[in-house]
Amino acid sequence: MISMKYLKNWVFKPLYIVLLILFVLPAQALANQGETPKFDALKSEFENNNVFITDFTHLYEDAFTGETERAEGKIWIAKERYKVEGSNQLMLVDENISRVYDGNKNRVIISDYVEEEDDFAPSRMLQGVDDTYSVEESVGENGVVTIRLSTDDPFSIFKTVTIQLNESGDPVEIRAIDQADNTITTRFDNGGFTQHSDDLFEMDIPEDAERIDLRHGS
Secondary structure: OHHHHHOHHHHHHHHHHHHHHHHHHHHOOOEEEOOOHHHHHHHHHHHOOEEEEEEEEEEEEOOOOOOEEEEEEEEEEOOOEEEEEEOOEEEEEEOOEEEEEEOOOOEEEEEEOOHHHOOOOHHHHOOOOOOOOEEEEEEOOOOOEEEEEEOOOOOOOEEEEEEEEOOOOOEEEEEEEEOOOOEEEEEEEEEEEEEOOHHHHOOOOOOOOEEEEOOOOO
């Protein structure tokens, strides 16, 4: 997918972590799961078709080179669609269509979104990830909820995933360590859930923007 590669550097590291952990991974059968009321409530928000809107700051730390990559922006996540904005760029995946707008070039690329062709799609990264994870939930003195998912499966994408929720049950941080010991941290600020509305997923694109339509049959 051309549009997928187009925003790879700034979007997909935070995006696939968010989608994988908040949507797909919780839906799998988790092994050794005890009582996780806050985690269950978080999943219910999406099942009830609410939208999580938040600013995010993302940090990727390479364990081998010591290099770090940082990105920030805003993300809207619903059960079946999402939008990401940052660095004068905007992306919307809605049903089977992706739209990617580059403000620097005043250009929007429209293409079919085929999850099987997207190397960064959550389902593609879930190979070998099903009932291999155990999950624990704990509450700190400050009311912060910590949810820790861990696995010994060498074929899993992440060895550990730690999700922190505030007193309201909203995610404030997701930290994942992959099999190469790289650390991926996404922090959420000013986040919260709201009722779903199509207005939330509109794209404000200038009328004079160049439009490149790569959809089959277009």
